[in-house]
Amino acid sequence: xxxxxxxxxxxxxxxxxxxxxxxxxxxxxxxxxxxxxxxxxxxxxxxxxxxxxxxxxxxxxxxxxxxxxxxxxxxxxxxxxxxxxxxxxxxxxxxxxxxxxxxxxxxxxxxxxxxxxxxxxxxxxxxxxxxxxxxxxxxxxxxxxxxx
Ligand code: DQA
Numbered sequence: 001x002x003x004x005x006x007x008x009x010x011x012x013x014x015x016x017x018x019x020x021x022x023x024x025x026x027x028x029x030x031x032x033x034x035x036x037x038x039x040x041x042x043x044x045x046x047x048x049x050x051x052x053x054x055x056x057x058x059x060x061x062x063x064x065x066x067x068x069x070x071x072x073x074x075x076x077x078x079x080x081x082x083x084x085x086x087x088x089x090x091x092x093x094x095x096x097x098x099x100x101x102x103x104x105x106x107x108x109x110x111x112x113x114x115x116x117x118x119x120x121x122x123x124x125x126x127x128x129x130x131x132x133x134x135x136x137x138x139x140x141x142x143x144x145x146x147x148x
Contacts (some may be wrong), residue, residue, distance in 0.1 A: 002044060003144045005137065006069040007036055008061055009051040010077035018104075024102045027130040039134045043141045055079055055086065062089040070144050071138045073098040080105070080115045087116040096143055100136045101126035 007028065012019060017028035027035075033049045040047040044090055052058050058076065065072055072074070072090075079086050091099050096118065104127030105112040118124055122143055125132045 004046045005071050006065050007049045007073045009075050010079050012077055014047045019134040025129040028098050032130050032133050034125055034142050036133050039137045042088055045141055059089045059127040062093055071140045073100050075100045076117055080117050090120040098125040098136045098140045100132055102129050
């Protein structure tokens with residue numbers, strides 16, 4: 001069976017490429033979407049790639065994923081560190097989710113060390129820049145292969 005995955009990106013990630021390139025790298029979100037499409041095709045999964053700056057819209061996407069996707073990759077941006085509502089949404093939808101960050105949040109400011117997503121995620125990938133998206137797809141597809 002071909003799996004379908006949702007790649008969900010949170011606030012300010014639309015500015016990648018120009019946003020603090022020393023932290024997040026020179027790659028644009030459009031480049032990252034192309035990288036993800038190539039990786040998904042290579043692994044024979046379909047994907048949707050979405051970005052929103054709005055917490056409620058991200059929650060709506062998580063709810064809508066039920067029945068449409070087999071798993072999710074979430075880079076929640078700064079909502080990672082603040083949003084109990086996003087954490088509750090992830091808990092509620094019963095879909096495996098990989099938490100993703102371009103930067104190594106554990107090597108940055110203390111307020112970035114805590115993630116509300118981590119306890120409800122299958123696992124976390126951070127610190128590998130844009131390449132982390134491909135790693136996250138591999139991790140999620142591998143997980144789906146062994147867990148349904
Ligand atoms: C980020 C890390 C967050 O701390 C930050 O607020 C972001 C991006 C990352 O991909 O490294 O917006 O999620």
